[in-house]
Amino acid sequence: MMNNAKQTKDTKQTKTNVANKPNEPIYCGIDVGKKVFVVSLSCKDKTKTFSNTGGDIKQAITYLNTNAGTNLALVVLESTGGLEIPLAKALHQSGFNVVIANPNKTSQFAKSYSNAKTDNQDAKMLALYAKFLSLDESKLTHLLYVPPSEEQEHLEALVVRRHQLVAMRVQEKNRLGQIHQSQLESVKQVIAYLDEQIAKLEQDIDTLSKHFDDTTKKFKDIKGIGGVTVATLMSMLPELGTLSNKEIASLVGVAPHPKESGTLKYKSHCKGGRQSVRNVLYTNRTQNMLQYPYGILR
DSSP, rough: OOHHHHHHHEEEHHHHHHOOOSSOOEEEEEEEEEEEEEEEETTTOEEEESSSSSSHHHHHHHHHHHHTTGEEEEEEOOOOTTTTTTHHHHHHHHHOOOOEEEHHHHHHHHHTTOOOOSHHHHHHHHHHHHHHHHHHHHHHHHBBBOOOHHHHHHHHHHHHHHHHHHHHHHHHHHHHTTTTGGGGHHHHHHHHHHHHHHEEEEEEEHHHGGGGGHHHHHHSTTTOOOHHHHHHHHHOTTTTTTOOOOHHHHHOOOOEEEEEETEEEEEOOOOOHHHHHHHHHHHHHHHHHHHHHHHOOO
């Protein structure tokens, strides 16, 4: 009887060990919202919700350390317009590998996972996506989040704000030919104000770019590359110099991706990537074509 009891106890202990799988990698997906974020660990069936505040971010890190610890191989968050950055920084500072995933990529992945659309399901899907990304370590290395320096972060904020004001100025200029005469002076005043603000931002960008003299010199040695283009590339494409030409082109969204099915070959298309970088490069290229038409043809 005692032997049977011991055998039963040993069996239970073995099941516990197998269930826990202490050496198995654990993957984490976090769905970030404005007020809360939902954490899903691959080793747990249930998700856990935290408030998107500094105090709860610390609690979330404690939760990850307690339930995953050194077995936590990768944390994936979705890019949500900047809401994910404080959490990503805190996770990186705590020693976790973090990827901020492109929503288009995760959406495509989710289609093969579930039709449900809830925060809990999103978090679980991101945990599965983390496991999927970990299958290719060479690509994963380039995807890992590294927080920018204070100067880079400041420069990016200035560049983003300039892009916003330029877009607003285009809208106001487009109104000039459509508005009533009584509105004309108001629109012109707004355009003049935007011109002034954009010029000030460009001065600030130029001043801050001096912190990156070595990098800016390399860019400015290229004919037709101006200060705004350089600042955009430095702040929004920090991977330059660490990835191959093809990888950078794909990251920006200027590399055509083939579409084939069996013997059928469809037209390749450029899509995705970093729109703000692509816009600046397009504008720069267009201006160069006007300024150096024969040089471009060469």
